[in-house]
Amino acid sequence: MTDSDTEAVQLRRRRGTYATGRATQVKIIKAAVALFGESGFNASSLRDIAKRAGVTHSTLLHHFPTKAELLRAVLESRDQGDSILLADKAREGIPFLSALVTLMEHNATQRPLIELYATLSAEATAVTHPAHDYFVDRYEMVIEQNRRAFAQIKAEGLLRGGCDVERIARNTAALQDGLQIQWLLDSRVDMAACLREFLDGVLVKPLSELERCRPDDTAYITPSHQRL
Amino acid sequence: MTDSDTEAVQLRRRRGTYATGRATQVKIIKAAVALFGESGFNASSLRDIAKRAGVTHSTLLHHFPTKAELLRAVLESRDQGDSILLADKAREGIPFLSALVTLMEHNATQRPLIELYATLSAEATAVTHPAHDYFVDRYEMVIEQNRRAFAQIKAEGLLRGGCDVERIARNTAALQDGLQIQWLLDSRVDMAACLREFLDGVLVKPLSELERCRPDDTAYITPSHQRL
Numbered sequence: 001m002t003d004s005d006t007e008a009v010q011l012r013r014r015r016g017t018y019a020t021g022r023a024t025q026v027k028i029i030k031a032a033v034a035l036f037g038e039s040g041f042n043a044s045s046l047r048d049i050a051k052r053a054g055v056t057h058s059t060l061l062h063h064f065p066t067k068a069e070l071l072r073a074v075l076e077s078r079d080q081g082d083s084i085l086l087a088d089k090a091r092e093g094i095p096f097l098s099a100l101v102t103l104m105e106h107n108a109t110q111r112p113l114i115e116l117y118a119t120l121s122a123e124a125t126a127v128t129h130p131a132h133d134y135f136v137d138r139y140e141m142v143i144e145q146n147r148r149a150f151a152q153i154k155a156e157g158l159l160r161g162g163c164d165v166e167r168i169a170r171n172t173a174a175l176q177d178g179l180q181i182q183w184l185l186d187s188r189v190d191m192a193a194c195l196r197e198f199l200d201g202v203l204v205k206p207l208s209e210l211e212r213c214r215p216d217d218t219a220y221i222t223p224s225h226q227r228l
Numbered sequence: 229m230t231d232s233d234t235e236a237v238q239l240r241r242r243r244g245t246y247a248t249g250r251a252t253q254v255k256i257i258k259a260a261v262a263l264f265g266e267s268g269f270n271a272s273s274l275r276d277i278a279k280r281a282g283v284t285h286s287t288l289l290h291h292f293p294t295k296a297e298l299l300r301a302v303l304e305s306r307d308q309g310d311s312i313l314l315a316d317k318a319r320e321g322i323p324f325l326s327a328l329v330t331l332m333e334h335n336a337t338q339r340p341l342i343e344l345y346a347t348l349s350a351e352a353t354a355v356t357h358p359a360h361d362y363f364v365d366r367y368e369m370v371i372e373q374n375r376r377a378f379a380q381i382k383a384e385g386l387l388r389g390g391c392d393v394e395r396i397a398r399n400t401a402a403l404q405d406g407l408q409i410q411w412l413l414d415s416r417v418d419m420a421a422c423l424r425e426f427l428d429g430v431l432v433k434p435l436s437e438l439e440r441c442r443p444d445d446t447a448y449i450t451p452s453h454q455r456l
Contacts, residue, residue, distance in 0.1 A: 038354045038356075039270045040268040042270070043270030043271040115350075115354070118350040118353065119347075119350040119353075122347040122351075123267075123268055123347055123350075125343060125413055126265075126267070126343070132413075135413055139410060139413055160429070162428070163425075164425055167422050167425040168429075170410060171403060171406075171422055171425060173406065174407045174409070174422070175399060175403050177405065177406035178399075178401065178402025178404065178405035178406040179402045181349055181350060181405055182367060182398060182402055184350075184353035185363055185367055189398065193395065194395050197391075197395040197396065197399060198426075201388070
């Protein structure tokens with residue numbers, strides 16, 4: 001066996017270990033999403049999560065030494081999912097609103113994650129909760145994104161007169177949260193249609209009409225000729 | 229001591245016991261509201277609640293033999309509070325919307341109850357949660373109240389054209405829930421102003437203008453001459 005053979009074998013072995021380790025982490029995170037969502041972070045134990053993931057308690061502790069670290073991994077995995085979707089669809093102004101509606105449709109296929117998010121965000125309003133700062137930051141970020149979108153829509157003359165950008169930015173985020181609770185209680189609730197109803201109310205024309213206009217189409221452009 | 233003396237003494241004693249018992253129950257319910265709200269129902273133990281209420285574990289069990297029974301008492305106490313306020317203010321149509329805004333202002337003075345409600349409603353989306361049916365029924369009732377109010381407002385010609393009564397009934401409830409989460413995370417959030425912003429968006433005139441019209445005032449009445 002040459003030196004380079006040994007290196008190749010070691011590399012394969014390291015890669016194998018990494019892949020196995022990553023697969024175990026994913027299993028644990030999935031089990032934690034389900035349990036945190038169903039019972040809450042406070043009521044879930046690492047032992048229960050290990051059992052649900054089908055790994056030993058010590059394997060779980062090897063990957064996540066504390067429940068707070070596991071929580072962080074869970075929240076990061078959820079954020080990655082959202083970012084991929086928003087990055088894919090969202091630009092600014094009207095297309096951002098369309099992306100929000102698409103995200104709502106997507107969320108209706110993600111019950112465990114939505115349950116997790118609803119339960120954690122309520123629990124985490126307690127300042128002592130390990131996810132408190134995460135949720136404070138997350139809401140600031142989400143509302144800031146909305147604020148920027150509505151400010152642009154207003155500049156384009158597409159916001160209904162008298163609407164307050166700050167408040168509708170907040171209301172959009174609030175509505176999404178509240179609709180998710182209703183949908184978790186009754187899966188017949190059409191979250192995307194309800195969000196669209198709200199957005200139609202703050203725009204000069206229904207979102208579906210504004211969506212049909214291409215970026216180069218000037219049909220909905222104000223006299224200032226600002227473009228989407 | 230005559231027979232009637234004995235009866236009077238016994239009655240006083242019974243009343244005393246009742247009053248003491250009721251005071252103890254109120255203390256326990258208050259402690260449960262705080263703990264369920266902070267940590268969630270699942271993570272709170274009857275021992276912790278007894279400790280917080282300053283009563284022994286066996287005193288608590290005497291009043292509430294199970295955690296589920298204590299939860300029921302907690303939810304009923306919250307409902308009574310809401311009903312008093314809505315019964316006092318709400319009539320139908322526009323005055324009902326005004327009462328919702330007043331309730332939002334009132335809620336901003338009720339942090340423990342709002343925390344409780346936010347945490348429990350999220351936890352209780354799990355079908356196995358003892359408050360699951362309560363929350364399913366509660367949302368149906370709340371949305372039905374909203375639906376009736378908006379249907380009347382529509383009949384009076386005060387609903388903006390194109391608004392869907394069913395969806396805005398849902399959205400109103402969803403918005404209240406979501407705003408409460410934001411307010412719990414940041415108490416500077418003006419929930420009542422945000423709710424008013426939303427309601428203004430679905431009405432033909434801002435709510436404050438419609439509120440100024442008295443029931444006998446026909447200034448905002450449609451040709452059908454229906455009255456508020």
